[in-house]
Amino acid sequence: MTSPNDEILLTRTGRLGHIVLNRPATLNALTHAMLQAIGEALNEWEHDDEVQTVLISGAGERGLCAGGDIVAIYNDAQEGGGEAASFWADEYVVNAKIASYPKPYVAFMDGIVLGGGVGVSAHGSARIVTERTRIGMPEVGIGFAPDVGGTYLLARAPGELGTHVALTGGMFTGADALELGLADHFVPSEDLVLLARELETVPAADAIARFAGAAPPSALAGQRAWIDECYSADDASEIVARLQASDHPDARAAASVLVAKSPTAVCITLESLRRARRLGSVEEALNQEYRVTVRLAASSEFMEGVRAQVIDKDRNPRWSPATLPEVDRAVVESYFASLGPRELGLSAHTIAPAGGADRSRS
Structure with a gap:
């Protein structure tokens, strides 16, 4: 079984898809x-x-998935954005499907796992990281906001860890992913091939138990005190002020990173996370994210962010407005308004617990 151009390889061996x-x-x-x-x-x-079990992994040595094809989305946005909206609709349906999948859905989150890569892995029931994992939601750096159900997952991370991850757009380790609730098990990367073979004949929970071990310490967990203190505010400018005033050098470094991101995207991301905390299912969060992504894709911020980071690669985006205090609250709220007949309209089949899908399926 293969998809067009072999971009996806689908195999069924024994009990494993x-x-x-x-x-x-x-x-x-x-x-x-x-x-x-x-x-x-x-x-x-x-x-x-x-x-009996579904496994997702990535070809090559570099990682599972770096996210959506940003260049294709950028090119489509220049032509009106119709294909991008369809892309996200289908992507979010897949994310929701994974979150409610009735069979064990195992994800090898080895190497780079960014953006859309989180969407096809972190909603699964058995999410496996390694010593090579580098995971993140870097959207604010291109004038965008976390999606693929990422706001739902990060809003439910311990304390304000998810807020820190989303607003700085950084990459974190497999141990950090476990701390964030984005992963369940740590398996050395050299054992993934053997584990995949085991899944062909053995129930997922039993196979994973044979290879899973203790993860290294999470650096993110050790920063919890200043992160919770600084990111508990509901205003992005206040968060930056707290970070800059902190005695902790990592907090001041985070402030420098945050203020370099798109101010509009940062404010929209913070609002997305706060609203996602009040939502009862990943489907509701995906509906909300769809409203935001469709509008952001048509914005000058997204076009400028992709230009600076991906197209021209000058790494010098000219954000407008240029600072957080200049971002109009009414503009932020407008991104969350109903799309009317264009609403995604996913309905919740189950209410997923913190951390995503029903862990009992593993």
């Missing part, structure tokens, strides 16, 4: 066709009694 993201040259960046193929495979395997 295996999805391999197969664009290693682009760090397995997701295309629309890839997402559609994942959705079709999940639908088929859900009703196939021979498939």
